[in-house]
Amino acid sequence: MTTLELPTRGELTGRPYQVSTVRHQTHDVVTIDVRPEQDPIAFQPGQFDMVYVYGVGEAAISISSDPATPGLLSHTIRAVGWVTKALNQLQPGATIAIRGPYGRPWPLEQAQGRDLVIVAGGIGLAPVRPAIVQALHQRERFGRVVLLVGARSPRDLVFRDDLDRWNADRGIDVHATVDSAVRGWTDHVGVVTTLIPRVPFDPENAVVLACGPEVMMRATARSMQARGVPAERIHVTLERNMKCGVGTCGHCQLGPLFLCRDGPVFAWPEVADLLEVREL
Ligand SMILES: Cc1cc2nc3c(=O)[nH]c(=O)nc-3n(C[C@H](O)[C@H](O)[C@H](O)COP(=O)(O)OP(=O)(O)OC[C@H]3O[C@@H](n4cnc5c(N)ncnc54)[C@H](O)[C@@H]3O)c2cc1C
Ligand code: FES
Known part of the structure; x- marks a missing residue:
């Protein structure tokens, strides 16, 4: 049986991981599956890793895989700068270093016995994917499980295979939308928040997890509250530039908060x- 290790907050040295698969999600987004060269480390949905490309640098990346299989870890990365472009160019067999997991996870325990409504914009589906997968493993613990997912266009939707599979699965109610339609798109057109008034769930008894651009999360919080979801049951995940990931450098400060800590x-x-x- 595999031993699971829990990282300590102060752990700053990356561990080597070998890239096993690279899956192209869109023209600038890849999902990289890695396997540890040592014992796997447990993580919770919503946590992130600091991912280091040798000779290039390090970036904070959410874990996008199933928490039940920490020995196969996935990160889904959009190429925006040096590190993320280098990550997008990795090939199977390459070695990278990862430290983590860090950060406060999604409060799935708060959703037990309630409807779980997940709102994801673009690559924002990656940080909520472990929560969706865990909720499906523990399906009987939740009321309705609803996923609202939006992208600029159909070619920008990530995890298309999952969406098709989840859509066919009666355990989760998937609604996809795109900002602008193309021929062949038969689902909803409009920003993801336009789905909120239309889909069935019990707002007074719902927990919402939202991930996407900040403008989308602000609009989601407004629409959810207008529908009757209490503000304290709406959860968002935020991004700022990170360096240490463990609450010491101050790079990720937002007012009095350090986002990593x-x-x-x-x-x-x-x-x-x-x-x-x-x-x-
Ligand atoms: C907790 C957390 C989880 C994240 N999860 C993911 C993920 O799952 N997938 C993913 O693709 N990215 C994720 N990011 C964003 C990722 O960390 C940045 O895109 C990355 O650090 C950029 O590094 P770079 O060297 O490629 O780009 P740089 O050359 O450092 O920067 C390129 C551009 O992006 C801006 N930028 C850099 N970092 C951030 C940031 N964190 N937020 C906003 N703008 C930034 C810079 O100002 C610059 O304009 C996450 C960030 C955080 C804090
Ligand atoms: S990244 Fe250093 S304090 Fe958050």
């Missing part, structure tokens, strides 16, 4: 006022 998952009332301030 206090988040990245927050209940809406913890961050609502801070997200109203431009450039904070």
Whole structure:
């Protein structure tokens, strides 16, 4: 039987992982599956790793795989700068270093016995994917499980195979939308928040997890509250530039919060006022 190790907060040295598979999700997003060269480390949905490409640098990347199989770890990465572009160019067999997992996870225990509503925009499906997979493993613990997923266009939707599989599965109610339609797209057209008033769930008894651009999460929080979901049951995950990942360097500061230490998952009332301030 495999031993699971729990990392300590101060652990700053990456461990080597070998890339086993590279899956291209869109023109600039890949999912990289890695296997540890030592014992796997347990993680919880919503946590992130600091992923290091030798000779290039390190970036904070959410874990996008199933928490039940920590020996096969996935990260889904959009190429935006040096590190993420290098990650997008990796081939199977390459070795990278990973430290983590870090951060406060999604509060899935708060959703037990309630409807779980997940709202994801673009690559925002990656950080909520472990929560969806775990909820499906423990399906009897939740009421309705609803996924609202939006992308700019059909070619920007990530995890298409999962969406098709989940859609066919009666355990989860999947609604996909795109900002602009193309020929052949038969689902909803409009930003993801336009789905919120239309889909069946019990707002007074729901827990919401949202991940995407900040403008999308603000709109989600507004629409969910308008529908009757209490603010403290709406959770978002935030991104800022990170260096240490463990609450010492201050790079990820948002007002009084260090995102790596206090988040990245927050209940809406913890961050609502801070997200109203431009450039904070
Ligand atoms: C907790 C957390 C989880 C994340 N999860 C993912 C993930 O699952 N997949 C993924 O693709 N990315 C994720 N990111 C974002 C990722 O860390 C950044 O895109 C990455 O650090 C950019 O590094 P780079 O060297 O490629 O780009 P750089 O050359 O450092 O920067 C390129 C551009 O992106 C900006 N930038 C850099 N970091 C961030 C950031 N964190 N937020 C906003 N803008 C930034 C820079 O200002 C610059 O404009 C996450 C970030 C955090 C904090
Ligand atoms: S990244 Fe250093 S304090 Fe958060």
